[in-house]
Amino acid sequence: MAQLHSRLIWFILIALLCFVGFLYWQSQQTNGTTRGPGGTVAVKTAVVESQAMSREVSAIGTGIANNSIQLIAPNSEFLIELNVSEGKKVEQGEIIARLNNVQQKARVAELEAVQVEQSRQLERLKNLATTQATAQSLLDEQQSKVNSSKAQLDIARQQLNDMTIRAPFAGYLGLRRVSQGAYVSSGTVLTTLDDMQQLRVEFSIAERYLAEVAVGMPITVTNVAYGNIPFHGQVSAIDTRLDPITRSVTIHGLIPNENLQLRPGMLLNVRLQLENRNVLRISEKALLPQQNRQYVFLVDAENRVQQKEVEIGQRIPGWVEVLSGIREGDEVIVEGVQKVRTGMTVNKVGS
Known part of the structure; x- marks a missing residue:
């Protein structure tokens, strides 16, 4: 029995040595020695x-509308007209909304009448001054009244104009936040307006590339919504300051976006093409x-x-x-x- 155990042990040792040798040979073959x-x-x-060498810098960017604002109510009043269709394109100067302006119209009419009367009085005093000794102080006093009424009329006209909200630039309206006929408070957001014909992309690069980047350099962006479809643009602005924590500089690029595929807020993969050298x-x-x-x-x-x-x-x-x-x-x-x-x-x- 002991002899059988001894032979079994030797057999296991020999098999183990053969296995180790095989592993060594295989490793040599794998390494291509x-x-x-x-x-x-x-x-x-x-x-x-x-x-x-074609050199690129990769970064993660965010889409920003070329121009973007919130259209708000300048005064507290009833909303008598609202021309907001979500996603509609509007031109610069187009009327978006109108607040109740009856009081402002009346105020303008009143001040226009005052202005006419004050101007008539001033002309009468000037005519009298040519035929008799009219005190200069009376002329000066009337001139001050004319100037004051004119200033009040300008303010009233501006307040009347503010009751009509117009698009300050061409763009696309966002979601409607209020309904026509509602009483809105001063500062209430009516809707948004975004110019998306060109999309700005904001991204940051390390400061070691600062000496190489320049306005006009080509950039390419992609987004998960469109797979690997590239959108091409160029660098439009370079920040004058670096972030003191990350030691990076913020870059703005401009991407043509006639089809409105890219939207503000999108996460964009940016590749900045540096000059080849x-x-x-x-x-x-x-x-x-x-x-x-x-x-x-x-x-x-x-x-x-x-x-x-x-x-x-x-x-x-x-x-x-x-x-x-x-x-x-x-x-x-x-x-x-x-x-x-x-x-x-x-x-x-x-x-």
């Missing part, structure tokens, strides 16, 4: 070149990240490997900008990075 002539590691390399770029596969640093492996004229730390910049799919650490003409490993170490000799294949 191929060897070239003389036992050197086979790698693929690429020469570092300076090329034009020549940069040193390498394949992303050449990077070997270690903690917060990035490294590449250089291959010299004798096919020896040297590890070099690099500083990277902008990334685009498949490529990365290199700011420092390597020079144009250097040869870097782009495939087989995980298999090499500093000082090894490699066999370049398909470079």
